Amino acid sequence: MQFIDQAEVDVIAGDGGDGIVAFRREKYVPAGGPAGGNGGPGGSIYLRAVTRLQTLLDFRYAHRFKAGNGQRGGPKNMTGAAGDDLHLDVPCGTVVYDATTQELLGDLVTPDQVLLVAQGGKGGLGNRHFLSNRNRAPEHALPGLPGEERRIRLELKLLAEVGIIGLPNAGKSTLIAALSAARPKIADYPFTTLIPNLGVVRRPTGDGTVFADIPGLIEGAHTGLGLGHEFLRHIERTRLLLHVVDATAEDPIENYHIIQQELQAYGHTLAERPQILALNKIDALDSATQADLVAALQAETDTSVHGISAVTGAGLQPMLQHIWDTLDPAII
CATH class of the missing domain: 2.70.210.12 (GTP1/OBG domain)
Incomplete structure (x- = not known):
């Protein structure tokens, strides 16, 4: 379709x-x-x-x-x-x-x-x-x-409580597939995801929360480059942004700042929206490198940083609990 x-x-x-x-x-x-x-x-x-x-x-x-x-x-x-x-x-x-x-x-x-x-x-x-x-x-x-x-x-404008953002190949589609029943197209090249994907993630209370994998964010997306200008509006309704950063990228910290600058430039209060940062693909790094990268990224932001692997499932549960606590502090 x-x-x-x-x-x-x-x-x-x-x-x-x-x-x-x-x-x-x-x-x-x-x-x-x-x-x-x-x-x-x-x-x-x-x-x-x-x-x-x-x-x-x-x-x-x-x-x-x-x-x-x-x-x-x-x-x-x-x-x-x-x-x-x-x-x-x-x-x-x-x-x-x-x-x-x-x-x-x-x-x-x-x-x-x-x-x-x-x-x-x-x-x-x-x-x-x-x-x-x-x-x-x-x-x-x-x-x-x-x-x-x-x-x-x-x-x-998609109705989702959590918007998953990040550069191409950060692992957003793999993450939403790991968290929900969504089955997006996944491959190892940029812009595999050409349309937003929705997935329902089960809460501890048994309720479902809609997550949206937003494609196409690259540097200059707010001006129409890539696919970003077409799809940035889909995160305008979200209550929380889950920013996925590729731990194996050449410069993960620079990649983090690129997305933040795009949110700021696009406006609509997206830059002020609550965020949780997920450093993905940590399974490809040794433990010392993981710790150093998480610390370096944490130093760049007030946002909590979670080291995760969408492929192995490492770190997903603590990240989800943080999401539930942010969306509804009453959830235990």
Whole structure:
């Protein structure tokens, strides 16, 4: 399945039906009054957040959505039928903007949350509405109003409590595979991960916490280099960042600073988000080198440093306990 996290679509609400001019024609009513019904309202367009979707793929090829028009009024004071509303399902975490004005229209976070994005037009008034003492036989009616039309931009921001960040080949995908049931593609070359991967990690309480493996962070990611600019927004909602550093890299400390600079440059308070630092692949180092590297990295940051191996499982439980304590200090 393709991972599509941005889309622009046109939404066109239904037009209201026209009111009509009609008069009563009854056998024993010699002076029948106006009886033209109102037009029905046009259908509106709503977005609805659902848990079964994880991508905006449904909007990849369909770019125009239109609700039903209201029907014109009828004789005998009959109101026209309303146009059918249109409900479009989107993943939870979808942010909606007006593509023309850039106005934020809504943020669909909770399941079944609904957002009106295009209001249907009102139905026109029939001639019965214009009956008065001065005008006992009005011969005019109003047309229905056009439905709202706009172009909207959809952006998906994944809903995860913990975002796993780091340079390519730091072992993020291997880590999320070790902690959860997620099975991302893993290989020994940069940018194996081209889409965010979600995994649910079981807490000691039995509840699950969603972890997101965020790909594509390289130096200059905040300007659009690599894949970072496309995916940095997926960690905007996270409560905690798990920064994975490759212990076997040429300069792990420099790699740590590269990511920190990217978070700072991107903004959205990401640099101030709580972080836990995981020095991965320690199984490839001897114990003395491990200790020296952890100490050197600890000297560069106020963040706690955990030496781990996503392959062997070394150090994962203490790191997880630190994560639970950070997310919810009440968890024992």
